[in-house]
Amino acid sequence: MGIVKERYKMKFAKLSVMRLFQYKDFLIRAKSIGIKNLFSDDLAEAMGTTSTQVRKDFSLFGLSGNKRAGYNIDDLLEQLNELLGKNEKQRVVIVGAGNIGRALMKYSGFYKEGLEIVALFDSDINNYNASANPPVLPLESLYEFICKYKIEIGVIAVPYHAAQQVLDIMILAGIKGVMNFAPIALKSPKDFYINDVNLKLELESVAYFVKALKMEQEEQTNDV
Amino acid sequence: MGIVKERYKMKFAKLSVMRLFQYKDFLIRAKSIGIKNLFSDDLAEAMGTTSTQVRKDFSLFGLSGNKRAGYNIDDLLEQLNELLGKNEKQRVVIVGAGNIGRALMKYSGFYKEGLEIVALFDSDINNYNASANPPVLPLESLYEFICKYKIEIGVIAVPYHAAQQVLDIMILAGIKGVMNFAPIALKSPKDFYINDVNLKLELESVAYFVKALKMEQEEQTNDV
DNA sequence: TGGTTAACGTGAAAATATTCACAAAACCAT
DNA sequence: ATGGTTTTGTGAATATTTTCACGTTAACCA
Numbered sequence: 442m443g444i445v446k447e448r449y450k451m452k453f454a455k456l457s458v459m460r461l462f463q464y465k466d467f468l469i470r471a472k473s474i475g476i477k478n479l480f481s482d483d484l485a486e487a488m489g490t491t492s493t494q495v496r497k498d499f500s501l502f503g504l505s506g507n508k509r510a511g512y513n514i515d516d517l518l519e520q521l522n523e524l525l526g527k528n529e530k531q532r533v534v535i536v537g538a539g540n541i542g543r544a545l546m547k548y549s550g551f552y553k554e555g556l557e558i559v560a561l562f563d564s565d566i567n568n569y570n571a572s573a574n575p576p577v578l579p580l581e582s583l584y585e586f587i588c589k590y591k592i593e594i595g596v597i598a599v600p601y602h603a604a605q606q607v608l609d610i611m612i613l614a615g616i617k618g619v620m621n622f623a624p625i626a627l628k629s630p631k632d633f634y635i636n637d638v639n640l641k642l643e644l645e646s647v648a649y650f651v652k653a654l655k656m657e658q659e660e661q662t663n664d665v
Numbered sequence: 666m667g668i669v670k671e672r673y674k675m676k677f678a679k680l681s682v683m684r685l686f687q688y689k690d691f692l693i694r695a696k697s698i699g700i701k702n703l704f705s706d707d708l709a710e711a712m713g714t715t716s717t718q719v720r721k722d723f724s725l726f727g728l729s730g731n732k733r734a735g736y737n738i739d740d741l742l743e744q745l746n747e748l749l750g751k752n753e754k755q756r757v758v759i760v761g762a763g764n765i766g767r768a769l770m771k772y773s774g775f776y777k778e779g780l781e782i783v784a785l786f787d788s789d790i791n792n793y794n795a796s797a798n799p800p801v802l803p804l805e806s807l808y809e810f811i812c813k814y815k816i817e818i819g820v821i822a823v824p825y826h827a828a829q830q831v832l833d834i835m836i837l838a839g840i841k842g843v844m845n846f847a848p849i850a851l852k853s854p855k856d857f858y859i860n861d862v863n864l865k866l867e868l869e870s871v872a873y874f875v876k877a878l879k880m881e882q883e884e885q886t887n888d889v
Numbered sequence: 890t891g892g893t894t895a896a897c898g899t900g901a902a903a904a905t906a907t908t909c910a911c912a913a914a915a916c917c918a919t
Numbered sequence: 920a921t922g923g924t925t926t927t928g929t930g931a932a933t934a935t936t937t938t939c940a941c942g943t944t945a946a947c948c949a
Contacts, residue, residue, distance in 0.1 A: 456907095457906090458870060458873060458874075462869050462870060463848070463866060480925095480926070481926080489852075492927095496927065497906090497928085497929080500928055500929060506928090507927075508915050508926060509914070509925060510926085510927095511926070526872060541768050544768040594871055594875060596868070617879070618878070624690055627713075633878075634874040634875055634878055636871050636874075640772070641690075641775065643862050644769075644775065644780060645749070645778055646682060646683055646860060647842045648750060648755045648779070649686075649750060651817055651818060651841040651858055654857075655841070678936090680936070705897075716897095717938060718938080721898085724897090724899060729897085729898080730896085730898095731896085731945070732896060732898085732945045733895060733896055733897080733944075734896085735895095
């Protein structure tokens with residue numbers, strides 16, 4: 442088993458992987474303002490975590506720095522790019538040209554990270570626009586399109602009652618993982634990756650935790 | 666210490682809280698198609714988790730069912746609504762009228778969960794529209810607005826270099842928690858709640874885990 | 890009406906994630 | 920060179936989350 446393969450951890454360290462992506466974004470910014478080296482402390486400070494966490498994340502994936510001089514940004518970015526796969530371009534289709542689908546489509550930050558939104562699909566004929574960039578195509582052509590261009594990544598941004606149907610088409614056509622905005626637990630084979638993002642839930646939970654914080658404070662006040 | 670207060674868990678069980686919100690959404694749907702009762706197994710099946718997890722989540726927050734007959738949806742929803750706070754209306758401001766800000770604004774699902782988007786704020790004069798619903802107002806009026814209407818929840822959907830500034834205004838004006846879409850670790854007092862949502866990261870990570878799955882499969886193939 | 894059993898509720902155990910604590914390496918000053 | 924200092928890298932300890940295992944109880948049935 443090669444070292445590179447061995448570094449693609451899956452079962453464990455999901456959260457570490459997420460943080461690695463964030464470290465990378467920060468490093469790119471730091472580099473752009475002329476910084477050449479930094480310590481795990483600097484990274485931790487910028488990311489709102491601890492230096493131990495940073496080093497542990499790196500340790501888990503075999504990323505290393507220099508014992509006294511910290512991390513050279515160029516070196517570290519190279520290691521991260523190899524590990525996180527910036528170098529292979531990945532094409533992505535979005536299904537659902539509603540608010541979320543269009544917001545993602547317009548977001549320009551994907552391309553330079555190796556992700557290219559190649560098409561949107563929608564069931565509403567009023568949204569079609571084959572000459573736009575990316576084009577907005579009829580949902581009926583989704584299967585064919587994925588097969589033809591060998592797309593592996595999808596985004597599901599359709600209402601919840603349509604989501605499983607869309608996913609089934611994607612799976613059949615050869616997609617291997619999706620980001621899912623529909624608020625429903627989708628069913629998929631074991632070798633398929635689903636990343637659920639539920640914006641309503643995320644906002645609702647803020648309201649809850651704000652209330653929880655208030656309760657905590659009231660308790661403390663009463664305790665004295 | 667009252668029982669109700671005690672149920673607002675904060676330090677632990679963050680993930681349980683998130684799931685409770687999801688159970689609630691599912692229960693609302695189940696109710697709308699006429700279902701009256703269900704078992705932890707049904708909930709687990711629908712949510713893509715296990716019945717043990719469901720019962721443990723409920724147990725942590727004192728939610729209970731019936732030993733042989735499972736859960737009555739109406740009862741459970743009532744308990745969840747009390748716990749998760751549907752009943753108090755919460756007003757929310759969004760800062761940043763870009764793609765994400767507008768997508769959230771247009772999303773209609775918040776209102777019936779007790780969340781009301783009362784205004785958007787933007788620094789670009791071209792986006793102002795005081796007579797829209799919700800209105801789009803100049804960023805300069807953010808502080809005053811929050812104070813005047815005693816808003817406690819905010820959404821930050823501005824570019825990363827503006828996010829901390831916006832947050833500082835919010836904190837000063839009395840907001841207690843935000844959902845943050847800016848890809849940066851914001852600094853805030855300890856009694857402030859921040860929920861970071863990084864869509865670029867979420868999509869990038871799909872690409873990573875798809876690749877990791879492939880590697881795993883290749884290994885298994887080679888192992889035979 | 891009393892036995893059976895399906896489902897809940899929950900301590901204990903296992904798995905996963907984070908933090909601690911310290912050895913090893915690298916640099917610096919002398 | 921040598922001793923002191925700073926920072927990495929990582930096992931061990933701790934904390935948190937999930938899963939297991941099983942006692943309990945309410946509904947059903949004979």
